[in-house]
Amino acid sequence: MADNEQNQQWLSYRPDIKVLDCTIRDGGLINQHYFEDGFVKAIYDCNVAAGVDYMELGYKGDKSIYIPTEHGPWKHCDEDTIRRIVGENPSDLKLAVMADADRSDYHNDILAKQDSVIDLIRVACYIHQIPLALDMVKDAADKGYEVMLQLMAISTVQPGELEAALEAASKSDASGVYIVDSFGALYSEQIRKLMNIFKSVLGDCGKEVGIHAHNNQQLAFANTIEAIVCGANRVDATLAGLGRGAGNCPMELLLGFLHNPKYKLRPVLACTQEVLFPLSRKMDWGYSIPYALTGQLNQHPRMAIACRASEAPDDYVAFYDRLMDEYS
């Protein structure tokens, strides 16, 4: 790339990039989705004021699996629950919900688009669930929604299988596929390699590539901007990085990097300070060494989450020894 061209990138922005705030959805994994209405409304108002493109509210969880009395309202995202916060959503902010493969009664619980204030269905699956996920994509697209496919735990997917999954997705009604680094295990070199694969299969079909990063190794923001540089146009972030375990890419960093004048940083700072900061005193999320260790080993963070919830959240050596034992 010519030097001038490279310099120029810093003084321009890509209007195709769309930011999705998944504070409530990913954060709900910490508190069983029991956010109060006022909290959700504050995040919604913040996203509207900040010019964020999408807000993900939670899951369309199957009520026979996730009993409503045992989970907060954002595990199911019933239409009336959402409308209690957003009304008819008289804003440019689009609304999203996530439907997990094998964990959603999608045929019944996802309404026809004309009956819903939801704009985007994000279908989340592991590689072995691709056939089911593609049926979920079709169901949501047929109902009139924009649909995205979230390929979780991507750091554990075998290369041959990845291409096959992307080929299948490229023929689906999904608008794009997300790289989901569920374990926070990927380094920037690996992001570049994955982006090459995703772009080579999806690019010609006009499908977008997205990135959802976790901060186990303090790389959520770095990997997000690396994916952007490599052509990802759909990017996830959360306020104060709220999210399960080590959390996600912090919104304040992402908007600062993007330089698109439609995004406003000040409302994000205000909401972070007034709403997220008080929460951080009651709820544990964000980088800590147990998450770094599971990330380094490309493992699910469940052991680290248990450590952080235990009596000895900062006994790093004992955790390291346990992890090595499990791993050996």
Next chain:
Amino acid sequence: MADNEQNQQWLSYRPDIKVLDCTIRDGGLINQHYFEDGFVKAIYDCNVAAGVDYMELGYKGDKSIYIPTEHGPWKHCDEDTIRRIVGENPSDLKLAVMADADRSDYHNDILAKQDSVIDLIRVACYIHQIPLALDMVKDAADKGYEVMLQLMAISTVQPGELEAALEAASKSDASGVYIVDSFGALYSEQIRKLMNIFKSVLGDCGKEVGIHAHNNQQLAFANTIEAIVCGANRVDATLAGLGRGAGNCPMELLLGFLHNPKYKLRPVLACTQEVLFPLSRKMDWGYSIPYALTGQLNQHPRMAIACRASEAPDDYVAFYDRLMDEYS
């Protein structure tokens, strides 16, 4: 790069990479270098056990500028101070001190190598101090030390000046030059661009390139590994990321990435837990939004440091408004 070659990188390591721990030196900028002997000894023992290559203890600060009664012992790093901790340093860990241009009486305060347990002098300067810094490099090299040049606030240096400074450094006795991102302002794209410039001028002379990153935008580790991928062989880290403002690249992440079997993670975890974690309850360092904002604006973190030390360390909106006023 061929796919196999790229894959292979993850299963090998570069023995040329040398890690320098600057916990005491950079951390000393928070507490006027008043670390107790037991603390410094714990970091020293940790570095020896972890197989870290260098440990930087502090500054060779001019005593007429930095009055000894007003600064801790690690601002001056007198020979007897260092030996009180390390004795004759009967280990493979090499010892370093930093000498700031215009802030060090280097002719007098840096002893001949045969009279010192110090191995490496790191000469730190801003771009306008290059002529002085080169005299400092010569002085230290003539005395028998390994010498490195630290080019601070690199994110503010004009391209033409940078090449000229590197040309001068390439003819000096310095073993290498560090990219010092004092403001934590650089994104990975910029790291790649700087690495290209540094390597193109210094590579043919057999001089090394180093990286010293700050974590204002949660990019200290990301930028460090990006520089490594681009060929940097000298890398700085600190235990628990201790360092001025947003701190530095955390040692536990760097060693996990490097995969060189000579590095041991467990002693780093133990020291972080036993020594750094208690300190974090008394001393403020690490990522927070005020540092992110000065980083985004490529500004010195002094306003953010003042904010974090004020009565309202988490009033991000007020800080943002002050920063915008200053900047306008």
